[in-house]
Amino acid sequence: EEDAMSLRKSYKGNVTGDDIPLPIGSFEDLISRFKLDKQLLKNLIDNDFTEPTPIQSEAIPSTLFDRDIIACAPTGSGKTLAFLIPLIQKVLQSKKHAKKKSTGGAVKGLVISPTKELALQIFNELNSLNTKLGLSVAYLNKSLSGKLRNGVVKGSKFDIVVSTPLRLIDLVKNGALDLSNVDHLIFDEADKLFDSNFIEQTDAILNACSNNKLRRSIFSATITSSVEELANSIMTSPIRIIIGHKEA
Ligand code: ADP
Ligand code: MG
DSSP states (O other): OHHHHHHHHHTTEEEESSSOOOOOSSTTHHHHHHOOOHHHHHHHHHTTOOSOOHHHHHHHHHHHTTOOEEEEOOTTSOHHHHHHHHHHHHHHHHHHHHHHHTOOOOOOEEEEOSSHHHHHHHHHHHHHHTTTTOOOEEEOOHHHHHHHHTTSSOGGGOSEEEEOHHHHHHHHHTTSOOOTTOOEEEESSHHHHTSTTTHHHHHHHHHHOOOTTOEEEEEESSOOHHHHHHHHHHOSSOEEEEEOOOOO
16 A cells, blocks of 8 residues: 555655545556456557556556546547556456356447547557457447448447547437446547537437446546546546656
8 A cells, every 4th residue: 555655656646535446556466456357467568568657556446346437548649558558458248257147239339539540549448458469459440330231241240439529419419329327438538529619429429328337437638627527527436646747
């Protein structure tokens, strides 16, 4: 515990909220504390992700404890893995559970990004972490959206979907994509998603994710007042994680 606290001090992490979990000092910690899938750990190491960055040290355990989080850390600080690692682990666990109960497939994880370029980057990182894990993951590009709309591909075959807001809402409105089983929703670059241009779309997505066990994560380089406001209105006892810029 002392180690964890000095770790938090070392990167000047400001973490607030009720019952905050201790940060992880290494990805291996996730094996003992959360039974992280061993292949997922291997995939991290194979990609040269040997040590967690500060935002990863804090955001991963909070998410794995099923907490809503608001995470703020500078550009380039590793926010993508900070949400993808716990997302993959959670979806793997819920699939194992579903197999036992032999319930059907459904979209469990949803990542929203304001631009196609960023969404595609997230999807590529998700794909490489998914090596040998066998999750069915999708990026809603134009071609896949078309196939979903005309029924050539069923939305329920995907475990995790990465999308920009408009594409997603279009498919939900058409009945081509059901988000009612999503239990993990991530907003990346939330300062953009929660500003006035996007807010209606973000609201529509929140309404479509009707599962009452839904957990929400908000990631951004800057947390604006509109992000704070919306976060407070949609989240239950969130943990706020603020990682400052590295000092020279
Ligand atoms: P952000 O979203 O905070 O701007 P990214 O998630 O895009 O940052 O990560 C920035 C870069 O850091 C990427 O090239 C990514 O592969 C790399 N990176 C992320 N986490 C780690 C890690 N734990 N170890 C080494 N490199 C990492
Ligand atoms: Mg990012």
